[in-house]
Amino acid sequence: MTKYASLIFFLIVFFNLNAQNLDEQFDLKNTFIQPENIIQINDGHYFIDFGKAYFGTIEITSKESQSDSLIVHLGEKLNGVSHIDRNPGATIRYKRAKLNALTANIPTSPKLEPYKRNTTGAAIRLPDSVGVIIPFRYCEIENLKVPIESITIRQKALHNKFNDKASSFSSSNKTMDAIWEMCKHTIKATSFTGYYVDGDRERIPYEADAYINQLSHYSVDNEYAMARRTNAYFIDNPTWPTEWLLHTVLMFYTDYMYTGDIVPLKEHYENLKLKTLMDLERPDGLISSQSPNLTKALVLKLGFKKADTKIKDIIDWPPAQKDTGWKLATAEGERDGYDIVPVNTVINSFYYYNLKLMSEIAGFIDNKEDVIFFNKKAKKVKETINTILFDSEKGIYIDGEGSTHSALHANMLPLAFDLVPEEHIASVTKFIKSRGMACSVYGAQYLLEGLYKNGEAQYAARLITDTTGDRNWWNMIKSGSTMAMEAWDVKYKPNTDWNHAWGTAPLNVITRYMWGITPKTAGFSVAQIKPQLGDLSFSSIKVPTKVGFINADFKKNKNNTATYYITIPNQMTAEFIVPEKSKKVFLNKKRIKGNKASFILEGGTTSIEIIY
Secondary structure (H helix, E strand, O other): OOOOOOOOOHHHHHHOOOOEOOOOOOOEEEEEEOOOEEEEEEOOEEEEEEEEEEEEEEEEEEOOOEOOOEEEEEEOOEOOOOOEOOOOOOOOOEEEEEEOOEOOOOOEOOOOOOOOOOOOOOOEOOOOOOOOOEEEEEEEEEOOOOOHHHEEEEEEEEEEOOOHHHOEEEEOOHHHHHHHHHHHHHHHHOOOOOOOOOOOOOOOOOHHHHHHHHHHHHHHOOOOHHHHHHHHHHHHOOOOOHHHHOOHHHHHHHHHHHHOOOHHHHHOHHHHHHHOOHHHEOOOOOEOOOOOOOOHHHHHHOOOOOOOOOOOOOOOOOOOHHHHOOOOOOOOOOOOOOOOOOOEHHHHHHHHHHHHHHHHHHHHOOOHHHHHHHHHHHHHHHHHHHHHOEEOOOOEEOOEOOOOOOOHHHHHHHHHOOOOOHHHHHHHHHHHHHHOOOOOOOHHHHHHHHHHHOOOHHHHHHHHHOOOOOOOHHHHHHHOOOOOOOOOOHHHOOOOOOOOHHHOHHHHHHHHHHOOEEEOOHHHOEEEEOOOOOOOOEEEEEEEEOOEEEEEEEEEOOOOEEEEEEEEOOOOEEEEEOOOOOOEEEEOOEEOOOOOOEEEEOOEEEEEEEEO
């Protein structure tokens, strides 16, 4: 192991990135939200519920003056009925502040003390005019001397430009609907810095967080500036986990497919090649962050400001108890006991996917030599993974070279990235299903993708809508959060927060895989619609694109038929993939002859009836 055996440099994140000043740069908005409920606790003491948590503060306007001071409590979590939890634990937020007085007809807000960790170092700075804000849903006011009818109290929510009407979803499964709405709200509410940040504990952009944030954001709004800004940030400000770095190409690729703008790919092409980490390749094609090729010069080229701080290799957060000293609910934390060896399956699955996408990116910019170059590399890596990292006797992948353990992660990533040979899909899928949700909320993105891509739509939908135990999105709602949480529960990650957009996998998976609405060509000039709606009896969805909105409705009829009504913009065509086991298909009430696997929809509304 060399002096630079670990790729990542923790202190860089906290001490060496430039602070971001958002003044006059971004389209940040304040929305004022009225209370949903006001309850009098006792004389002068009131409890206010705004319905959902946002990042911001409160604004009080009184018709009468009050010279005595007031005490204001803001928080995300309750402790009993109508009482904000003053000690919520983890990184769940609560603040107490004092208002010295109320002056008639003058809006006033309490002065909140900042958290050092999310306002220093690499944290994205807010404009000075914003002041200190926290995520909160609830407010308590004590020592109010004027009548409650004399004051107007509003939640002053800060967020980036967001079109609430750009998307919608409903279905026959109300649990799914509630989870989708929670995730959509998360995307809006966590946009308060103008960047995709990880959550309130740090307010730092991380590539893996940002990628899932991007997928979900693009599924509910056709506003792309924030993703562009975040992508550009990562070129010069990479973060320390190897796996996170390997999300950079994914983000740039996704942006091009949704927007059709080739400029960022051309501008950053050479840097994207670096971010694949192909410099760490050994002769058989696999990479390792313990490669002797990881020199100080390479680290600096990757964008790190220093090259002298060694930390751990990549893991699925949060790590196992032995790595942190945390007393967790399960010893393996969120990684299903993953055996982190120098040449591991998760990292090399991401590496393969990077190469695969880079071959497409090279084609987009008309670099024919690199198309061949990356295709050749991808083919070699795939062959090596399926030779060295696959247990042929068990029919599943091991965690890495020399390991005898097989975690969910070592199998769900190859499945999601199309690495699994057709003859082994059944055994790999069977193993994955035996593990349940043995990954973090971040890992769930790839678990769900792999399942939907390989004929397990109904099982994937059950994972999304599971209400048993605590390793599911329903537990977030049941716990009281109105945004996606960083982890399934505090007991799995003791410093978890209640405002993490990387927990929104169901939102983008429902759009991109369950309804199957994705760009087939860059900029959505051609869309693909591949519905896998499982046992839903009806569903409706509205999906934003660069050229307009796709509206789709589905209803399962009693006579073993299903009807779709799909409306697409006039500037678009769409390839509709016929669901499996379809016997007859009628397009605008006319029978389509033959057993076509797909057909093209033109702009406007099309009715599709399928007989099973």
